[in-house]
Amino acid sequence: MNKAKHIAIIMDGNGRWAELKDKKRVKGHEAGAKVVKEITTFCSQSKDIERLTLYAFSTENWKRPRLEVEFLMKLLESYLRNELPVYLKNNVRFEPIGDTRAFSKSLQKTIKDVQEKTSHCDGLVQSLALNYGAQDEILRAVNKIKDCEDFITEAMLSNALDCKHNVDLLIRTGGDHRLSNFLLWQAAYAELFFTDTLWPDFTTDDLQKIIKDFTKIERRFGGLK
Template sequence: MHLAIIMDGNGRWAKKRGLKRVEGHKKGAEVVRDITAYCANNPDIEILTLYAFSTENWKRPKMEIDFLMKLLDNWLKKELTTYIENDIKFDVIGDISKFSTKLRERIEYTKKVTKNNKKLTQILALNYGSRDEITRAVKKLTEKNEEITPENIQKNLDISRDVDLLIRTSGEIRVSNFLLWQIAYAEMFFTKTLWPDFTSKELEQILNEFKKRERRFGGI
């Protein structure tokens, strides 16, 4: 199964508690660890893709962006042991060319060290937007002078594997330019729970509900 999650609600979680937005991001990072560990121990889940930083997030205040970049760098450094011990492969989708050299090197190093891990692939969507991804895929085909077909576009996306289940936290009911191609036939769940309050128990409940759904992929 390919599970994709739009992790929404960090800022609102912090605001409700009279805290700065960055405190919500810190708590959200802890939830990423818990949810990833749960998925690594669930044999049904092969890929976990998390929407971490969108192409639109650059519009946020510089102080918050700088904090998020530092948080990501520290996260990768701290969690490397967790990736290795839990046999988790780390990968990214999106255009990370805008990130600092230090952060890009951290990302590439983590990918290199974990590339042979097999229990779960955790993918962070970083500076990612689905329209940008599809545009880049079409450009690749044009440059290679290959025919533009659905099959060829999918092969040239950042990730070609279709999403089986999409979850969005925080009560918002939209997909926000996330994996638009890959979620064509995905089952979707929207929970009012803010991301910092999301738990593996709630995820398990959603997975159990997902198993009850009949997926027809356009058929009868």
């Protein structure tokens, strides 16, 4: 039976969820942050799930309205500060991926502090993809090693990426059927699940059902069995 050791989620639909309820888009992001906590706590209690990687802010999200971006930055900093005790209580190690140098000094410090204070935790690893794009990640990885090696191997490149772990199960909420520049290298043989459910409405029951369906899939990784 397959085990979803590494689950990655594209958390889509916050803004549309709010608009459907005649609320400001930021209310959808607030609701979505609560779901992040619920899903992370659930995964931390699973014996099989080792890593949870969540697409929180992409390199393309800077194109959104300035006020929305500013709110997202404040929400992220508040979320991390408030969740630190929850991480510690649930033995969750926080490992961000992406190029966080574009963030404010205050937010960078918060990210680093939470990472350091949870570094001893040996349960679930939760990665938030922050200012992350898979193409950018691969380019940065190549630039790390190009001047040191005459010939770049798959192992070298994989080890230079922000996320060095292959994805077993990739989920996208919100109804769209695309990867949107998320973990393109790591998801080469991931099983993909798409749901119309908007992220603020996504529940642990939804996740359990997807995991159950995942366990029934015959994963051949390009082979015959």
